[in-house]
Amino acid sequence: MAVTKIKAIRGTLSKAIAYILNPEKTDEKLLVSSYGCASETATREFEWTRKIAEQKGMNPVRIIARHVIQSFEIGEVTPELAHEIGKQFADEILGGKYEYVLTTHIDKDHVHNHLIFNAVDFVDYHAYKSYKRIYYDMREVSDRLCKENGLSVIPPSQNKGMGYKEYTEAKRGTSWKQKLKQTIDRLVITAKDYDDFLRLMQEAGYEIKTGKYISFRAEGQERFTRSKTIGENYTEERIKERIAGRTPRRNRRQTMPKGISLIGDIQDRIRLIDSKGYEHKAKLTILKEAARTLNYLTENNLLQYADLEKKVEDVHSSYDRTGKELKDVEARLREVQPLIKNISNYQRLKPVYDAFQKAKDKPGFKAKHEAELVIFEAARSTLLAMQGDEKLPSLKTLQTEQQRLLDERQRLYDERAKLKKEAKQIETIKSNVDTFLSPSADHDRDHLRSTQRE
Template sequence: MAITKVHPITATLNKALEYIQNPNKTDKKLLVSGYACTPTVALFQFNQVKQTAEKKNGILAEHLIQSFAPGEVDYETAHKIGIELADRILKGRFQYVIATHIDRGNIHNHIIWNSVSFKDHKKYHSSPNSYYFIRRTSDIICAENGLSVIEIPKDKGKSHYEHLLDKKGQSWKTKLRQTIDYCILKSRSWDEFLMLMDKEKYEIKYGKYISFRAEGQERFTRSKTLGDHYTEESIRKRIAGESVGLSSKEPDIRHSLVIDIENNIKAMQSKGYANWAKVFNLKLVAETVNYLSENNISDISTLDTKISELSDKLYDKKERSKTNEKRIKFLEEQIKDIDVYRKTKPVVEGVPKHFGKEKYRHEHEAEFILYAAAERSVKKTFGDKKLPLIKELRAEQKKLRTEANKLWSDIKDERQQLDELKNMKRNIEIFLGSDDCPSHKRQSKRTEELE
């Protein structure tokens, strides 16, 4: 899942570009890329387009932040998704710089693009429709890459703004869910539940569907709009200690974990839930054993070996992929520098020999700056050697990208297999009371204390 935010830059574009390219945030700039510009001199190249188009005033650039859910995506995939998003929404018309920040709990992309198109010199127009298009495109790309997306159907009428508030725990519906959950735990009957809701200062309206309204809230909220667990029928079942929408589902061994009934608060508070959890655990362990048997895993030591081998394979592939990405990044910089060097060299060498030198330099100041930066880079890389052809570099880059895509596809599949195997091992250890299991250690500690 990725949350997107867009805002215009009307001043200090240089500081914004400098901030997003911070080496401490971008793995020493490994996770910085540019389109139709070189990130280090993007400000000059943005301004050059504006100068040519005679559109220097107003909004200087647009700044998009694409933030991913913690632990859902790796650095390289996040960067790749950001580039794809920028390419789809800008359609090759605007220069942009993208930087992936990895210094915080959640990985996020910063994309800054020029407000003026270098192709037709038209300005980018931001509107609610353009933002919805960005958000929709981001969701599509996330889904294509196997990431979760924000789904609204179960919570009818929830706006994207409300979803953001919901994530922060600030919306009316979030607070209502929390209050209902609290009152269910304290209630022994439906009438007691209604009395507690009234004490929490919620006005109750009866009809075809029960509705609640908090102090300061304009409209009533039907409980059924909060989700399947908050219909009147579900609330009554939860008060009685019955399971809601769980007993009919078969356990999914790939993602499910054995419930630690002894230390589960809900199981302590609800006998019905505790009974359901016991049955769930038995089904889950049976499914786990069947799966292991079908895959010729006869004991814990074999399972440990499989986990170790798969972990080693994943590590090797990640290292190879990282090496590939570095080489692809290096080739991209080479291609840009050689292209800029060859295009600006005739301009620099075209300085008049006698009169008008200063005027010429002033008129072509941007080209001189770009040439100097490109020359330093190519001299550092190639020295006095002949510069390679760009088509040869692109051919190598294409080959590496094909290999990198194959590696990441394998990594994604094998990571899922590894998670499944680890879940199975944990389930068996909890169910059998292994010494390595945290719940078993807690039980042993309590036994020692009693003795």
């Protein structure tokens, strides 16, 4: 399980990076990684990227970097695994375009990652676009990576608006929200109706505020808590349903004999629906969906249930295949793009470095061109680390490969979007077939056939 937070950095980047690099927190810097920059010179490199972007016409940015914190459950993950998840997380949400520094802190009971990334990318030199759902999209990626690595995930209905501290308090039963949930859970069982429930909540010490959303405040609590913020089972509507003893409907998967014939049986079902006393509107909806299902099955020559199952499997298999291909393309882009950045910086600043080597007043020259010399040294060190003794590829060759990879990535994005839509459609069709050919439908079809024989 990981809880994520994101913060904006406007003017204290060097202090923020120094804090997350603290050797006492990072096992003497063993749990430190960076991308597109060196951790020691990240502040300068972030600034240099922003400077180039402004030279290319970008307006100066107020937010110069962003800081993401990813906290893990106590005792659930090793520092090494947490760090690896952090790298996978950073690579996915940033797309190999933004310099970042990632560290894993082990100085507290819970292991947690700090990710600081530049607010301007070094590929297109565009400012990072924040949006309303950014936290939820990051959280979705973090949760998926936790699942893939065998870690627990906070259920969606339990995590809305929770930071790490509040979640751990909730697990111990000490937060206001957790106590409110426990009280509601206890009282919906004993309440005769909704009015009685409100009376029991007041007797339990809660002040109630009604309006568009019902809110509760316990004795000693500073602010009211809207019940809808603690989970989908705690809205006013759901509380009323729970008191009345109703539960939300859930979709149920059904299995069908593999040899079952689809077209004829569904046509029988349509005739049966048309003959039974359904309400006119309901009948039209069912018949319309049945007709759509029949058209799809006919157009795709899916005459047996086994054919439909194979179609579902093929679509999902193609979706998984394109996902693996996309990962390979993005992994190569993450190698190529920093190479382009550092070779460009090396070539651009080599004359400054050569002038420094020839300067009589080296301290004075260095003071005047400190930023350029730092970036040059960072580029040279990075290229040596990346390529070793191998000859560097030409910038033109790398840029050609980058464009090819970008085109391939876009093609895979488009194909996956198409397959995702197709998967959704085929799952709906299969669900319709399962519904039309359910055991109760079998009974109705037998009844229809016996009636036709008579």
